[in-house]
Amino acid sequence: MSLIVQKFGGTSVGSIERIEQVADKVARFKAEGHSIVVVVSAMSGETNRLIALAKEVQPRPVPREMDALVSTGEQVTSALLSMALSARGVKAKSYNGSQVRILTDATHTKARIREIDNERLQADLDQGFVLVVAGFQGVDENGNITTLGRGGSDTTAVALAAALKADECQIYTDVDGVYTTDPRVVDGARRLDRITFEEMLEMASMGSKVLQIRAVEFAGKYNVPLRVLHSFEEGPGTLITKEDKSQMETPTIAGIAFNRDEAKLTVLGVPDMPGVAHRILGPIGEANIEVDVIVQNIAEDNTTDFTFTVGRLDLDRAEEILQEVARELNAEEVRADSKIAKISVVGVGMRSHVGVASQMFAALAEVGINIQMITTSEIKISVIIEEKFLELAVRCLHSSFGLEKEPYDESTA
């Protein structure tokens, strides 16, 4: 008998019919003898309805009141699911964030969890109750309602799993697991049985929007086994855990992530002297523009070229700032390019396998794709290429690293 935390998102509980289906599923798990904590989001559309009401009253609503308002959405779902379970003869109790008590800091609309009291929950679990916890919310030390920001329900689930030392935290969603890459781009994309927290972080941050990065970080930190599953289809999903060092054969590459939300900015002919990077990126940071890849190559003739990427929506603003900076620095020119894409191969296995980078570059060269920028980390190699080559690049890399095949087919072959 194990303790499982199960999280159902907004579309999984988006109607009474869906709530009934979730209740059926939870009841089945309970009947198998597990202890269950369910974390729910607001019914899909509800949060947006509440936000729209708020904006009618106050265009930029007071964050404290916004939290009091939108947190009701999850409370409604938790009460309804608890009723649906009772209707099935399953003892259940709803909890909101303040009842649990999920103590957070006081940063309204994007609070961070500090501590979870698990005493009441544990007592109810011991009595055989299924607990249905309203996700996304907590309470600060002064009793003000807080919310955890976008995707906060995933974080609630992982935090509860950590606090209760759950055996597994299951995130139910509209996909049946984490894939080697986007199946809409590559037909042969394959569901992964396992992936490490680190790999998942790199995959998630690149746009495989299955899980919130923050929840994965949290799960990694507290070593909570996380499983991504489909809400209404059967299947094992993908288990996200720490690296299994006992496993002889680690697949080199877990998957290929990509992203077309970025744009590239280059300052050409920047004087090669200390402090230049800061003078360029300082004003960008002050304008609250996030920078991703940064590349500066060696200088020639005492000048260098400085290139970085920003979110595509920030491009115009960033370029404006950069024109000003370029004048001050006596740089030659500023070039902006929004037609780029970023592709990353991700895998903890590359730590012990040389040649991943060269295999990647060779595969791209073979189909004639030019690499504009390269950046690497311990478990990831990313390249920036022209956007129009994105699908071609993903497909050729997927095939080059043999991702369409089960890794153990390979090792036993």
Add this chain to the structure above:
Amino acid sequence: MSLIVQKFGGTSVGSIERIEQVADKVARFKAEGHSIVVVVSAMSGETNRLIALAKEVQPRPVPREMDALVSTGEQVTSALLSMALSARGVKAKSYNGSQVRILTDATHTKARIREIDNERLQADLDQGFVLVVAGFQGVDENGNITTLGRGGSDTTAVALAAALKADECQIYTDVDGVYTTDPRVVDGARRLDRITFEEMLEMASMGSKVLQIRAVEFAGKYNVPLRVLHSFEEGPGTLITKEDKSQMETPTIAGIAFNRDEAKLTVLGVPDMPGVAHRILGPIGEANIEVDVIVQNIAEDNTTDFTFTVGRLDLDRAEEILQEVARELNAEEVRADSKIAKISVVGVGMRSHVGVASQMFAALAEVGINIQMITTSEIKISVIIEEKFLELAVRCLHSSFGLEKEPYDESTA
């Protein structure tokens, strides 16, 4: 500078436009220098929407979960009104029942308030905040959300006024005060400037459904001056206070209440012996049927007739029970009559004025109305008459007691 608690019901906050109007009103009071606590109901329709969702999931929802569910309605309004006040430059904070902390017993869906912590509220009031409290809800000592039952927001307002020692508790509603009788029945019905708690209780229980009986009882118990006002029209409303003994001239009669929701049952030829009343009413009480007027006259030939009234909806069930009882008692016959009405003249002044009863009976006799039953209390005389004479009776009594005239016109005349 005084401390005022203001309560706005569901229709007063039924749309964003209405919430804006309420915010304007509250802001004006605040600008006059008052300290303000606002208690709000759910936006009209919202509670019913939530109940409907619950019933889809579970025909008879678990009361604990029902409370968790419906209490969100008031929380939404309190957050929105607080935002609307902020948008007007008025510092405001929303509170739900658990945040205040309105401690209740654990009787879900009809909890009773035990205690209110006013520490946090007082601290916020001292800092100049307008507090917007979600009505109708509290929390039990185990942190479970409770609700106070129908009209509970009135009770929340009065309880907060008592706890904070407010100067006045204002109940905003869709009428501009308490009337001498229903203006739809008597053209000359007049808004009362003042009425006592006791009179209001008698008026309210008879169907002047302006205020919840429970809230009036609470206000009387803690001597909280209560004022009924129109939400969106200016006017002094009606002040409900304890009897003002310093006032030389107390009007004899405050008003005329009536009720056509009752039905009459008579057991004829009941043996006149001890314990008969109990044997008749015991089974009625056990069936959870409320009994109002009870009349038993002196016996003739060792038998008596026993008559009482019940809610009209309970008539059939009560008659069935009574037939059984009548057989056991060897009574002659059971008669049921649903075509009755109850009319009451109410006024603390009748304590010191003899002749109110005879004036009432004379007035009814003059227009040929037969009285079926009579019952009296210290400040009320009620009669049961045939329903078809109701309007005529109310009009003739209203005129006979001179209620269309201001009481002080009379004393200065």
